[in-house]
Amino acid sequence: MSQKPEPETLIPDNPAETPADSPASGQGEQRPVPERRAYAYWLLTLFVVFSGSLISVSWYGWMLFQTNSSRIHDLLDGQQRQQTQLQQVQQEDHQALTALRAQIMENQSTEQTRLHALQDQAGQSQQRLSALETQLARLQDQLNRGTLxxxxxxxxxxxxxxxxxxxxxxxxxxxxxxxxxxxxxxxxxxxxxxxxxxxxxxxxxxxxxxxxxxDAVGASLALRRAADTVNDWPLTGQAKAAEPAAPSTEPASDNAPWYVRWPRAAWQPVADWFSQQFILTREGTPFGQSARHQTDQEMRLWLTAVREAMMARDHRALTAALTQAIEWLDQHYDPHDATVLAAKTQLQAAADFYRHRAWxxxxxxxxxxxxxxxxxxxxxxxxxxxxxxxxx
Structure with a gap:
């Protein structure tokens, strides 16, 4: 919808010509401003503000341009200096690299010369080594013949x-x-x-x-243990009857005082051993060996002879000693006793083995x-x- 324009209010140029009954004639009242002139005021204000803003923006832009220009100039100067230093370093490195290349080439030529000399020496050494190998083969052949x-x-x-x-x-x-x-x-x-x-x-x-x-060693040890216990072997009936019992000279009394019983108890084992080993005789010597001691001594001698011949591997002596030991054991000792039977079994096993052994x-x-x-x-x-x- 279109609005109708309001009628313009005319403001007279001379206020005196304004009638008294008009509203503008009162005290303190202002005259109305024309609408076109109000638009002009607003345009002028906008122009001033825009101009000031443009000037301010231009000023700040110019200052920013100056600042960036100085920074860019400083940056370009720094880059220029760095580029100059880099070029100097590159030149120095290029010179050092050139000198190093020259030194490497010189070293390569020297090493090449040495290598040729070493190759010549290696060739000569190879020839000498071939000659030495030929001589060594000849010597080894001769040595192998002698070694064989x-x-x-x-x-x-x-x-x-x-x-x-x-x-x-x-x-x-x-x-x-x-x-x-x-x-x-x-x-x-x-x-x-x-x-x-x-x-x-x-x-x-x-x-x-x-x-x-x-097992000669085991048999020898068993015979040694048997020889240590010969005194305890029981004799045959004839041997036991042939040996008289030693009479006891000390009366058996348990009521004797302690100073009599203690020496008697200490002396009794010695007296028993002495009575077994020796007997009283009426010949030139007052004491002589008993028959049991002689029998046991003879048995120990034959057992020792068997052991020595077994360890010395003397077959003849061993056969003779085994035969004599078995015969003496059968004649003088009780064959039903366990210790006597074990000793006889050991002797008989040794005799059977060495009698039937074939080389x-x-x-x-x-x-x-x-x-x-x-x-x-x-x-x-x-x-x-x-x-x-x-x-x-």
């Missing part, structure tokens, strides 16, 4: 020693040691033709182990060693060696 001959001679010596220990000394321990060393020497040869020899030696070692299976035959070892074709070994006896049976 020495090893074969060593094997011959060991086999001969094993044969000697088995046939003469009857020492299975020394025989097994010699055969073991010979087997080690054969293994060091690293030749296929000695395999049958090693197999024969292994078979002989097993036979020696079976032939020496008796192995080394002839297969010598035949295999001769068939190897390395060197002519010593001949071996054809008949097997057996332990001699010697009767006392």
């Amino acid at each position: 001959a020495w090893q074969i001679e060593d094997i011959n010596t060991l086999l001969a020693h094993a044969q000697e220990q088995l046939s003469i000394a009857h020492n299975p321990t020394s025989t097994a040691a010699a055969l073991t060393l010979a087997d080690q020497r054969l293994a060091a040869l690293a030749r296929p033709q000695v395999i049958p020899v090693r197999a024969a030696i292994s078979e002989v070692l097993q036979q020696l182990q079976r032939a020496d299976a008796f 192995p035959d080394l002839a297969p070892v010598f035949r295999a060693w001769q068939a190897a074709g390395l060197i002519t070994p010593p001949t071996a006896p054809a008949a097997p060696i057996t332990a001699p049976e010697t009767q006392p």
Whole structure:
């Protein structure tokens, strides 16, 4: 909708011409302002404000431009200085790099010269090494020939020693040691033709182990313990009757005072031992050994002889000592007693083992060693060696 314009109010130029009855003629009243002139005032005010604002904004913009311009100028100056310093550093680094390259090239040329010299020396050393290897091969060949001959001679010596220990000394321990060393020497040869020899030696070692299976040390210790208890072994009826009982010279009295009973109790074991060991005689000597002491001493002597012959591996002496010890034990001691029966069982086991023991035959070892074709070994006896049976 369009509004109708209000009628303009005319303000007379001369206030005197204003009628008295008009509203503007009163005291303190103002004249109305025309509408067009009010618009002009507002436009003028807006222009002034806009101009001031534009001037202020222009002023602040100019100040900001000056500030940024100074900052940019300072920044450009700093960058210029840094660029100048960087160029100087680059020039110095380029000079140092150039000098380093020159030094590297010089070192490379020097090292190349040294390398050529070392290569020449290495070539000469290689030639010398080849010549030395040739000479060493010749020496080693000669040495191997001598070493082989020495090893074969060593094997011959060991086999001969094993044969000697088995046939003469009857020492299975020394025989097994010699055969073991010979087997080690054969293994060091690293030749296929000695395999049958090693197999024969292994078979002989097993036979020696079976032939020496008796525990001689344990039997010797058992016989020693038996010898320590010989005095306690009961005698046979004839031996007990032959020995008279020692009469007691001291009256048995329990009512004796203490100074009599105590010395008697201390002296009684000594008197009993003395009466067992010695008897009174009417011959030239007032004292003589009792029959029991002589019997026990003889038994201990035979047991000691068995132990010494067993540890010394003296087959003949051992056979004789075992026979005498068993006969003496059967004649003078009660065979039904447990300790006597244990000692007799130990002696009989040793006698059976050493009587029926058969030594192995080394002839297969010598035949295999001769068939190897390395060197002519010593001949071996054809008949097997057996332990001699010697009767006392």
